[in-house]
Amino acid sequence: MKRLFYITIAICAVLIPSSCSKDFLNLESPDKLYVGEYYTTESRIFEALVAAYDPLQWFDYGWGQYTHLGLVSDVMADDVYVGGSDANDCIYLHRMSNYEALPTSVVSDLWTAFYSGINRSNIVLQYMDNVQNIPEKSKALYLAEAKVLRSFYYTWLWKLWGNIPYYEANLTYPYIKDQNTADEVYQGIVTTLEDAISTGGLPMKVPSGQEGRVSLAMAYMLYAEVVMYKNDESRFNKALQYMELIIKSEQYDLMDDFSKIWEEDGEWSQESIFEINYFSRNGTRSWNNPLSSGGSVYPKLIGLYNLSGSPEYDGGWGFEPVKASTYELYEAKDERRDGGILNFATYSAQTGAKYEPRYQDQGYFLRKYMARKNGNANHSADGDLNYNNNFRVYRYAETLLNAAELLARGASGLGSPQTYLEKVRKRANLDNISPSVENIIKERRLEFIGEGKRYWDLVRSGYAPNYLKPDGLYRTNTWTVAKKYLPIPQSEIDAAAGTLTQNNY
Template sequence: MNTKIYKTLFAGVVAVSLTACNDSFLEVENPTGEPLEEYYMTDEHLSEACTSAYAPLHWPDWDGTAYNDLTCDAEIMGDDFWVGGSSISDNQHWHKLFNFEGDGNNTLGTLWGDFYSGIKRCNDVIKYCSWGGGNEKNRTSYEMQARLLRVYYYNILWHYYGNVPFYLENLSEPYTAPQITADEIYAQLLPELEAIIASNVLPMRWDAANEGRVSQAMAYMLYAEMVMYQNDAARYPTALTYMKQIIGDSNYSLNPDFKDLFSENGEMCSESIFEITYDDDNAQRDWGTPLHAGGTVFPTLCSPNGWAGGEGWDSGNDGWGFLPMRLEAYNMYADNDKRRDVTCWDVRGYTYTERYQDTHIWHGKYRPQSANNQDCPTSKNLNYNNNKRIYRYAETLLNAAELLLQTGGSATEATGYVNEVRTRAGLANLSSVTIDDVLNERHLEFCGEGKRYFDLVRAEGISGATEKATLKLVPDTYGYRTNTWSASKKHIPLSQSELDADPTLVQNNY
């Protein structure tokens, strides 16, 4: 599978609808007319189905209906960025969620359809593999990739919506599934994830020809993320064991220079555990074809408008002014912290068209550069080749440090893991670390990567943590955020269109 460019997503595998549980989007139409049981009996066709299951990873930034890039979605609910845009009504759902006043008409509605489509495709792959076609080793790999992707898709729905419909086999009319609670979703997913890990089918790291596939190490990171977000102390020792397995694997290490980590050369480096891949070469994505293979619109979303040129970004490009960085986020970095000038694109010396909440400091990790969309044959602002980093080895180290402290393990070992991250950043070592130290290091290391909001929420259940949502996600002195986060805000509202389509669904108490 070519995972840098999904050149030939198998268009006939599934008819996609953005409504998850009420339409015929679960029906399969055979592209050749022959029975499905015959078509999916070869490695080639099973590989096509597996490739199709990866496709929805690319959709949220713009799926033809809404801009819901997962990094924007998470960061606008945190404390490091403003929403921005042309005005408070531009992508109003982000502004409403930023102020913790979302509703069924102002929520991340399209994520539902994107990721239930992904779940449907994964279920198809699993079914096709059960028919016994193709090479057994390859077939087993396709099945495990689909099962792991399915957990990942549910994990995103679980993080954002909490209480969602759950099924492991595709539905028949009337295409509805029982909506279960967030705790029940977790209780269903963790045994499935544990079984995938125990199978040991997937490699710790794929070779270069297969970059972008989910791996055993990715499963370990997903496990730790879910267990830590759930504050599931009983599973902390297992999660720690998985982190140490990655640490002990020679395939993974910190990229020596943080400056290079988010460049094109830094993609799929030794630090990369899982990335969503994008490319501008031969991009098919355009305004009329948002789900086709190609690049990402995220650098366009989170950059200044009316740019006259400079900083490696030519004047022929343009940004839409979302996600300006708060000055407080820039100032949290020490002057000698090498992460600051990578994370924060400081253009306070430049003149351009200022938009709402503009600070002249922008998202540096995914900032636009002309070299990153120069080969695009379609609309360049939709097709930057910046891969989306999901799990990095730095997070493995900080997860291990936190889990050691949570389980009464070696504080010296935990400190060593944190100091590895700090050393690369050019900072002095700490003599010992606390939970707050780890959370603070996560804040500095992963700023702008969509993790901060969820760290603050899960910290509500961590004894001794002062970096909590109720303390950090509060009204600001600028008058932009006027509400305070509360426990009822953990799960965002379900879309009104989904409630209308399935009367059995119950809205979250937001």
């Protein structure tokens, strides 16, 4: 059974015996939760912190859209298709894949989930001063966690939509905030992270049993992500320093077997820096209550349609098939090829398994997150929504490749880009290559297929127009700089009473 930090109010008593109480279940007035009168003890502010983690589980499905972060990112890149039954199945994803999203057909559920996380993180930050008799160490830790979580939510809003409302104290009626520029949002994110890193009590790695909480290494990785995406050369040295601090800590390392990373036993391995936790045992997510705690629908979403005869995998709905050209990128000896991608022709010959192809299918699938047999065992609600596959957000392999790229782009550090790149390639059973920026970007593609990295790498590196163009099959449009930011959901434009300007998409 996996040991992790369950991100739900309902079971916070498992973590700290005194953190859930009768008072929390029987408030004198519900609105006291938001005016600060409730948050006067450490156990209660911890409840608010746990609540700030909760929206992490909503990214795969929340209000009717399938919006897993890896899926949403990768359908805009060049390694996978959207799939499903046809081009109208989850049409918002198909539109994004062809760079023709509409304000009325875009991943609007993510906007809601991210701002929910921001709101909950701000509650911790706003009401901490009301808490009595909290040890300074706990206070610093909770504040740092809330700042990093808020920065994580803002980072995704910033990458997807750019020009968004940014605020560090929750809004009051009528809950409208002027729009900020993407540059202003970036400054808010990066300075908040610098503050959390320098003043917080975050451990480099969280203690066993608390996996899922923010660590210093996770904050370092988020910092590097935003700085590198922004191409903020003034902070490259700092980002590299953070990567090398992770490396020098010796608290993380590569897994010897790449294929094992994706199994349940590979969750929170020595390579894991941050994962979004999902669990099947007593998982209560259901179609009527998808925001409840439990598992993920993503493995079911990308599973093979009408699969039979497989000793390892459950079937699914046929989304996110991998392109044949992606599989062919790998050298035959590269362990990441078959460790991360299922070649069904080979698999069928070995096992006798069969399935029914769906739209855009080319016979290759994302093995990393496919639903495993018994992956939703002992769930308490809808099985399709309660698979226990954690989503790997940051792995140590990315730390090494970040460090290599930052050095190759001129940052000053203690290591060498060749050494860092070689470690990743050696694990994959590959020979050394020159550590040029172009080669490192290519290596990231091979390492992180299906993990939501490729699209953002192409955009920040300037390579997007060269790769994101018509494919002669399904994609008919070419990515341009005007496509960097998605159209803001029309519902948000309408609710903002004229304070939001639509992105020029």
